[in-house]
Amino acid sequence: MKRLLSLFNRITHYTSHITVLLAFGLSPLxxxxxxxxxFAEEKTASMEEIVVTxxxxxxxxxxxxxxxxxxxxxxxxxRNIKTVDDALNTTAGIYQKRGKGIMDRMxxxxxxxxxxxxxxxxxLDGIALNDAYSGGVSYDLLSVxxxxxxEVVKGPFSSLYGGYAMGGVVSIITKMPEKREFTFKTGYGSxxxxxxAMDDLRKFYLSYGDKFxxxxxxxxxxxxxxxxxxxxxxxVQSSKPTAGITGWTQTTDNQGNTRxxxxxxxxxxxxxxxxxxxxxxxxxxxxxMNLSYMRxxxxxxxxxxxxxxxxxxxxxxxxxxSVKESSFLSGSGGSxxxxxxxxxxxxxxxxxxxxxxxxxxxxxxxxxxxGTTVATTRAGGPGTLSETPSQSYNADIxxxxxxxxxxxxxxxxxxxxxWADSEEHNLTNWKDEDSKTTLSYQSKGKDRTYALxxxxxxxxxxxxxxxxxxxxxxxxxxxxYVNQVGTAxxxxxxxxxDASSFSPxxxxxxxxxxxxxxxxxxxxxxxxxxxxxxxxxxxxxxxVTYAGNPDLKPETTISWDAGIEQGxxxxxxxKATYFKNYLKDLIxxxxxxxxxxxxxxxxxxxxxxxxxxxxxxxxxxxRLFANYTYTDAKIKKNEAKPAAEGKKMIQLPENMFNAxxxxxKGPFSASLTGRYVGKQYxxxxxTDTVSGVYTSYDPYFTADAKVSYKLTKFAAVSFSVDNIxxxxxxxxxxAPGRSWFGEVTxxx
Numbered sequence: 051m052k053r054l055l056s057l058f059n060r061i062t063h064y065t066s067h068i069t070v071l072l073a074f075g076l077s078p079l080x081x082x083x084x085x086x087x088x089f090a091e092e093k094t095a096s097m098e099e100i101v102v103t104x105x106x107x108x109x110x111x112x113x114x115x116x117x118x119x120x121x122x123x124x125x126x127x128x129r130n131i132k133t134v135d136d137a138l139n140t141t142a143g144i145y146q147k148r149g150k151g152i153m154d155r156m157x158x159x160x161x162x163x164x165x166x167x168x169x170x171x172x173x174l175d176g177i178a179l180n181d182a183y184s185g186g187v188s189y190d191l192l193s194v195x196x197x198x199x200x201e202v203v204k205g206p207f208s209s210l211y212g213g214y215a216m217g218g219v220v221s222i223i224t225k226m227p228e229k230r231e232f233t234f235k236t237g238y239g240s241x242x243x244x245x246x247a248m249d250d251l252r253k254f255y256l257s258y259g260d261k262f263x264x265x266x267x268x269x270x271x272x273x274x275x276x277x278x279x280x281x282x283x284x285x286v287q288s289s290k291p292t293a294g295i296t297g298w299t300q301t302t303d304n305q306g307n308t309r310x311x312x313x314x315x316x317x318x319x320x321x322x323x324x325x326x327x328x329x330x331x332x333x334x335x336x337x338x339m340n341l342s343y344m345r346x347x348x349x350x351x352x353x354x355x356x357x358x359x360x361x362x363x364x365x366x367x368x369x370x371x372s373v374k375e376s377s378f379l380s381g382s383g384g385s386x387x388x389x390x391x392x393x394x395x396x397x398x399x400x401x402x403x404x405x406x407x408x409x410x411x412x413x414x415x416x417x418x419x420x421g422t423t424v425a426t427t428r429a430g431g432p433g434t435l436s437e438t439p440s441q442s443y444n445a446d447i448x449x450x451x452x453x454x455x456x457x458x459x460x461x462x463x464x465x466x467x468x469w470a471d472s473e474e475h476n477l478t479n480w481k482d483e484d485s486k487t488t489l490s491y492q493s494k495g496k497d498r499t500y501a502l503x504x505x506x507x508x509x510x511x512x513x514x515x516x517x518x519x520x521x522x523x524x525x526x527x528x529x530x531y532v533n534q535v536g537t538a539x540x541x542x543x544x545x546x547x548d549a550s551s552f553s554p555x556x557x558x559x560x561x562x563x564x565x566x567x568x569x570x571x572x573x574x575x576x577x578x579x580x581x582x583x584x585x586x587x588x589x590x591x592x593x594v595t596y597a598g599n600p601d602l603k604p605e606t607t608i609s610w611d612a613g614i615e616q617g618x619x620x621x622x623x624x625k626a627t628y629f630k631n632y633l634k635d636l637i638x639x640x641x642x643x644x645x646x647x648x649x650x651x652x653x654x655x656x657x658x659x660x661x662x663x664x665x666x667x668x669x670x671x672x673r674l675f676a677n678y679t680y681t682d683a684k685i686k687k688n689e690a691k692p693a694a695e696g697k698k699m700i701q702l703p704e705n706m707f708n709a710x711x712x713x714x715k716g717p718f719s720a721s722l723t724g725r726y727v728g729k730q731y732x733x734x735x736x737t738d739t740v741s742g743v744y745t746s747y748d749p750y751f752t753a754d755a756k757v758s759y760k761l762t763k764f765a766a767v768s769f770s771v772d773n774i775x776x777x778x779x780x781x782x783x784x785a786p787g788r789s790w791f792g793e794v795t796x797x798x
Contacts, residue, residue, distance in 0.1 A: 103173070103201040103221040105507065105517070106210055106460050107402075107450055112567055115517045115557035117143070117613060117627050117661070119202040123225065126194055128712050128721040130756045130770035130791055132253075132275070134197065134222060135159055135189045140708040140723055142661040142677035143204050143627075145730075147701055149781030150282040151248045152275065153320040153350055155383070156782075157189060158701075161204050161217030162629050163657025163683035164607065165701050169577055171207070171215035174222045175342065177391050177408030180214050182442040182468025182497070183415075184582040188387065190322045191346045193273030195235065195255050198225035205629065206575030206609045208553035209519035212464060212501050216575040216607045216633075226267050226330055226340070227259030232798040233271075237768075239791030241280060242776065246787035249317070250278040253793070257326075267330040276321035281314040281356070282783040284744045285378050292370045297358040304738035304746040311744070312373070313357040315380040322348035336397035342390070349384035355428065368428075376426040381433065381480060383417030401451050408444040415439060420480040433480025434490070440470035440581075461504040469496040469529075470581040488535075491588075493598065495530040495544075495581040499523055517557040517571075524550050525578045530585050530600050544585070544600040551576040551604060565617030569627075572610035579604065583637055583649055596639060597648045605651075607633045613661075621667035630658040638734070640690035652690040655699055657683035676709040685734065694734035701747070703728040717760035724753040732782070742780065750779040766795045 104114040111118055119141045131137050132152055138159065139146040148157040158167045168185030171178060179187050200222050207215040235255040241247035257271035286309045291298045299311040325345040332338050355378040359367035368375040392407040414437075421432035448462030471494040475486035503521035510516055530544030555573030562568065579602035587597045613627030636653030659681035666674045683699040698704070710723035729749045732738045741748040756770035769792050776788040 101201050101203075103203045103219055105505070106448055107458065107507075112615065113515070113559060113561075114203075115515070115559050115569065115571060116207075117204045117569070117611065117625075117629075119143075119204075121200040121202075123198055126197060128714075128719060128756065128758075129723065130754060130772060131194050133157075133189045134192070134194055134200070137194065137197070137200060138202065138220070140675075140677075140710060140725060141202060142625075142663050142679050142708070143629075143659075144202065145701075145703055145706060145727070147781070149785055150318065150783040151786045152190070152251075152277065152322075153248075153279055153282065153318045154783070155350070158186070159220065160702060161202075161220075162609075162631065163659055163681040163699070163702055164217035164631055164633070165683075165699060168214060168580065169216040169605070171211050171213075171219045172222070173211075173219065174389070175224055175340075175391055176221075176393060176404075176406040176446065177389070177410070177444050178214070178442070178466065179222075179410070181410070181412060181470075182440040182581060183412075183438055183470035183472070185214060185577070185580045188346065188385065190348055191324070191387065191389065192222075192224065192326060192344055193255055193271060193324045195233065195257065195273065196224050196271055196324075196326050198223045205571060205611055206553075206555065206573040206607055206631075208523070208551070208575035209521045209555035209573055210503055210505060212466075212503075212521065212523050212553070213499060213525070213551075213576060213578050213604075216577055216605070216609075216631075224326070224328070224342070225259075225269070226328060227261055227269055228267075230260045231258070232796075233257045234796040235793060237791055237793030239770075239789060241786070242771075242788040242790060245280050245317075246776075247280055247773070247789035248277040248786055249280055250276075251789070251791060252276050265332050267328075267332075269326070269328040271326045272323070274321070274323040277319065278353075279318040279320060280784075280786070281316065282318045283315045283352075283380055284311060284784070285313040285315065285355075285357075286311050286744050287373050287377065289371050289373055291359060291367075294362050295359050295367050295370060297360050297367075299358070301743055302740055304732065304740050304743055306740050309743075312359050313355060313378050315378060316352035316355045318350065318352055318380075320348065320350045322346065336395075336402075338393075338395050340391075340393040344389040345387070346389075347384065347386045349382070351382035352380045355379060369424075374422070374424055374426075375428065376420055376422050376424075376431075379420040379426065379428065379480070381418035381420055382483070384414070385412065385416075386414035387412045401449055403450075404446075404448050406444070406446045410442045410444075412438075412440045416483060418477065418480055418483055426480060430479040430481050433477040435475045435477050435483050435486045436472065437475075438470060438472040440468065442466065442468035456509045458507040459504070460507070461502075463503070464501045465499070467496070467498040468581070470494060472582075472586060489533075490535050491533065492535075492541075493532045493585040493587060495527060495585045497525065497527040497578065497581065499525045499578070513561040515559045517555070517559075519553075519555040519573075521553045522550065523553065523576070524548065525604065527579075527581075527584055527600070532585055532587060532598070534587065547600065549578070549604055551606070565623075567615040568613070569615075570610070570612040572608070574606065574608050576604045576606045579637060593645055595646050597646065599649045602637060602649060603635060603651055605633065605635050605637060607631050621669075623665055625661070625663040627661045628659075629661070630656070632656055636688075638688060638690040650690055652688050653685060654687035655683065655685050657681060657699065657702070659683075671713065671715045673712045674710075677707070679706040680704065681706075688734065691734050694736075697734060697736040698731050700731050700734060703730045703749070718758070720755070720757045722753065722755045724751065726751045742778075744780065744784075745782050746780045747782060748779040750777055750781075750785070751775075752777050764796055764798055766797075768793045768795070 099111040104116045204218040259269040328342040330340040445465040474491040479485040501523040505519040526548040528546035533541035557571035560568040609631040611629040633655040635651040639647040663677040688694045705728035707726040758768035
């Protein structure tokens with residue numbers, strides 16, 4: 051009888067766990083694997099992940115005072131990851147906007163219903179990556195092979211990190227060798243059907259690292275990738291082709307208005323490369339110094355455009371009525387960036403000190419826009435060259451001191467200075483960026499921020515810890531200048547302006563049981579306006595001028611969250627988190643007239659949602675995971691556009707779901723991941739409701755797979771397929787269809 055009762059209890063116990071697995075959408079196969087594992091009582095060996103971003107000090111992941119996700123270099127290896135942001139696209143609470151593969155320059159990450167890169171702080175080895183011009187981030191700054199791990203801390207973190215950290219912090223940590231190592235990778239892939247995805251994708255990576263006498267570490271790497279691309283940008287007109295012209299297709303815009311597809315702007319080509327040099331020296335166990343230099347460059351362009359139009363004689367048609375040949379054309383562009391970083395840490399007595407100094411120099415950032423008159427053709431003609439070099443300097447110092455037996459005090463200060471200078475010159479030939487002539491526009495400005503911060507980690511009980519953080523930032527913008535050449539009232543110089551922000555935060559972590567962790571936090575965060583928002587004015591091809599505003603003030607948010615992490619049986623855990631954000635003084639473009647829009651602090655918004663996560667590990671050979679994110683993000687007030695009030699915030703899908711499996715057995719490994727992203731809107735009034743057309747943002751589901759095999763201890767081959775089901779969708783541009791990629795890796 052006792053044995054029967056024991057068996058019944060075990061069956062009841064595991065049946066409840068199976069119900070949880072079903073709730074998270076795991077398959078019957080996964081459940082059968084679990085039952086086999088559970089009754090066999092397999093042991094799962096794992097070490098607790100150590101993270102630093104949530105507290106600025108080393109902390110076990112389970113004890114961190116925030117919702118933290120970690121992506122390791124092993125996780126990256128298991129998938130066909132092309133860029134750093136790709137590594138995060140299956141993480142709960144993160145929306146990755148990348149509409150056309152590696153060629154997309156408008157990519158961004160949004161955390162917890164707070165949109166865009168400029169509202170999330172990105173760190174590279176402790177140095178801010180958000181650029182001084184727009185607050186954006188260049189994800190091709192380094193090769194993904196250089197990444198040791200990526201820590202994502204969701205929620206407001208201005209109390210520790212200052213501006214940009216409204217949605218959270220993404221911290222990229224690069225690797226340093228512990229022994230001699232050599233890595234060589236090369237690969238080639240293309241679209242399954244030519245012209246439907248990135249054709250002729252080539253990758254090359256080479257690195258060498260060593261550590262000498264346990265003191266000096268050296269690491270050097272070079273990465274390169276390029277593609278001949280595919281047509282991503284289309285020529286869609288409101289004017290119907292005239293009688294006798296064939297080859298066009300009737301379609302609509304994203305609001306349902308009748309349009310006509312008449313061609314595309316050619317294959318969108320791309321290449322980029324990265325050089326990394328790092329050196330570290332351990333003077334003692336506590337005293338260390340690291341130096342790094344990274345150089346990144348990229349360039350994009352388009353090959354010959356395609357017209358779908360033909361006349362009665364079968365000849366190509368490039369213009370009709372008001373439609374000009376220039377409408378088929380698209381320009382080129384590129385960037386060159388150098389990043390320098392110095393890190394130093396030491397300890398004296400019980401005090402630990404860390405110092406970081408960084409410089410991000412974007413010495414070259416250019417793009418070409420073709421002219422819109424009949425003089426601009428495929429052969430050449432007028433155009434415009436835009437150039438925006440920028441620099442940002444960062445300094446950060448922190449001290450950590452244990453106080454009495456129950457407090458750990460972390461405090462310090464930061465300094466950030468940035469400038470950007472945007473110029474536009476006329477081109478005599480839009481196909482040659484060296485043909486620039488007269489200056490037609492210039493805007494520039496500078497900013498700087500000083501800050502002091504302090505955080506107290508208080509161990510109230512052995513299983514109950516509280517965190518209280520405070521930070522004061524002083525921000526100033528100065529040397530603002532705008533010159534619209536030939537326009538009355540210009541050039542204009544703007545007086546300096548300043549603002550300050552007080553950013554408090556409190557968090558509690560409670561572990562009532564060994565496998566149960568409860569977390570809650572509340573905090574305030576801010577983001578100062580960028581040089582682009584303050585001073586940049588530009589005119590669209592439709593004749594509308596979008597003006598900067600030197601009187602903008604910082605955006606702010608007050609956010610809170612509460613969550614639970616529960617370990618179940620061996621290798622299994624679930625997490626649930628509820629979050630809410632109250633955003634104020636959001637920056638929008640106000641319609642002043644039919645030809646002028648100006649940025650103002652006009653908005654209030656709220657976003658709330660739930661993140662649900664489940665994971666099952668079977669020893670070291672199999673991992674199953676699934677997560678679901680629901681985000682309800684709405685505009686509450688918008689003086690610039692009252693019609694937007696009550697509508698969804700742009701570029702934030704309401705529903706996202708990720709699931710996957712990773713297998714590793716002997717020399718063989720494989721991964722399969724699936725991602726669903728719901729509908730998102732491109733305009734504040736949510737009128738872009740039509741899917742499946744150029745400029746629409748469609749809901750989509752894609753699945754990717756990769757298999758790898760170790761031929762020897764030193765050599766491995768892999769084969770991957772992206773968008774397995776060849777889903778056809780739009781993310782403004784035409785999203786990549788099904789593609790394949792093969793790679794060879796040598797490691798010594």
